[in-house]
Amino acid sequence: MKSYNKMHEKQIENLLKQSPEQRYEYFVRYSADFEQVWGLVVADDNWVIFKDADGEEIFPLWSHPDLAEACCFEEHKQMGAKPQAIGLESFIKNCIPDMVSDGVYFGIFYDKSRVGLVVEGEVLKVELEEEVRTVWE
Numbered sequence: 001m002k003s004y005n006k007m008h009e010k011q012i013e014n015l016l017k018q019s020p021e022q023r024y025e026y027f028v029r030y031s032a033d034f035e036q037v038w039g040l041v042v043a044d045d046n047w048v049i050f051k052d053a054d055g056e057e058i059f060p061l062w063s064h065p066d067l068a069e070a071c072c073f074e075e076h077k078q079m080g081a082k083p084q085a086i087g088l089e090s091f092i093k094n095c096i097p098d099m100v101s102d103g104v105y106f107g108i109f110y111d112k113s114r115v116g117l118v119v120e121g122e123v124l125k126v127e128l129e130e131e132v133r134t135v136w137e
Helices: 009-016 020-034 065-071 074-078 088-101 121-136
Strands: 036-042 057-061 082-087 105-108 117-119
Touching: 009 020, 009 065, 020 036, 020 105, 020 117, 020 121, 036 057, 036 065, 036 088, 065 082, 082 088, 088 105, 088 121, 105 121, 117 121
Parallel strands: 057 105
Antiparallel strands: 036 082, 105 117
16 A cells, blocks of 8 residues: 655645545545545544435545545544545455445545535445556556
8 A cells, every 4th residue: 555645735625626526536546546545433443424414324435534634524523533544455345345235325525515426335346446457457
């Protein structure tokens, strides 16, 4: 896995100006390249999962710890949520199937206004696997 450099504030600002679809594409590319995704944890590995307006459970993810921290919802900050990495291989092989069986969707690159792209696990899995193949070719 590659190491992460701190993101510049302007870079984060520019990414947040993009549409949810563009941020999703960035997430897939960047996550495949760095072989990690980032969620939020509270205390010892209690992953943040929230319910959206329709009552669906959403597991929010970002491609970089600075993005996760910058976009963390206020109530999650108050709970002490911190970015936590998940290795991409483990995410694809273990986490996605577990979340799919629990009926949980993935919220990709939510912003501070709670706007992000919600995707089904199987769709995310296919797109990440395709991108990983592209990176390794």
